[in-house]
Amino acid sequence: MIEFRIDRRSGVPAYQQLVNQTRHALRLGLLLPGDQLPTVKEVVATTSINPNTVLKAYRELEHEGLAEGRRGVGTFVSAAPVQPDADGLRAELAGWMKRALADGLDREYVEALVKAELDLHYEGEGR
């Protein structure tokens, strides 16, 4: 079982934070297939968010095939997410950042560039 945490200042919608934290826990192996996710009532009691938000997050996880609702029992992890080639992508990004650093770009500038590209390519996915 995991416990969710909501950061109200992050600007990321609460349901998206729940989805992200579940995905993250799956990647790290903190959640395994068959594990139960906290009930809506439990999430509400620890985070003070709207129950409908929790339901929305769980529906999203079900839609992605990561979780499965069992009527009257709760929501359970059904599968671990497919691991993409994270190492290769990360190495490419590291190379790019070394170049940015060598060219004298400061951190804020790099962050702005990254954010602009993220907004461009991941449009509509909860900024």
Place this chain on the structure above:
Amino acid sequence: MTTIALDAMALTMRYRRGWGLRDCTFQLPAGRIAALIGPNGAGKSTLMRIATGLQRQTSGEIHVLGQAPGKHGANRHLAFLGQDKPLYKGFTVDEMLRAGAKLNPGWDDQYARRLVREADVPFGAKVGTLSGGQRTRVALAIAMGRRPELVMLDEPLADLDPIARQEVMHTVLAEVAETGMTVLLSSHVIADLDGVCDHLLLLADGQVRLQGDVEDLLTQHRVLVGSRELVLPDGVVEARTTGRQATVLARTPDVPGWDNNEPSLEELALAYLRSAKKVAA
């Protein structure tokens, strides 16, 4: 169960010194947690009192869970917790609960008593000796003991310390999670409502200025930052300029040339409240 918990059509309350509510038309879908936001005197309490049947409107209509209030006493499935937390000061907490059981059909005694225990309020204490926070918890227990389909809470968090605020919120949210109860919650502290409420009803000067699903409203608005030379889009709610820069809150999709950001609930609500104030002034 009706799908619309509160349904108002041109609801109007006229007082000798002015308008309490003016031509208010809105719908609150069942199962929502709705924020009722507005400055003092905007008509929030008037609205709740009319819905409860404590007061009768001058004109217009309101239906509470499909029924006009007042005809058969307060709606059985409605609970209302007013700002003044109406409790009998001379009663003990236990006597208050027993009165609650007598007066309310469908009373859930076990649940009401559990809420009082969770609040650490002694059953033998006289209501008049309780702190403001404890009184709120007892009044909430009695409101929730009715197991309502719709609960209206008028500034329920106002006199509570941070922990009690959280516990009161948890009680309400847990009940929503379990039963799908509808909540209408008024508060001055918009930050308290962020993340909790999924529906918004904003009143100013007795009029509805903004209403709808919170997420829809947020995606339909933008905070635009840019040069003050830029042409303003349609749907401007509030525009401010500082030096060469303009900051605009508008009901619009992304506007090219501006820096576009989605507002927070607080930014959105404050912009509407300020613009209503400027029009009135």
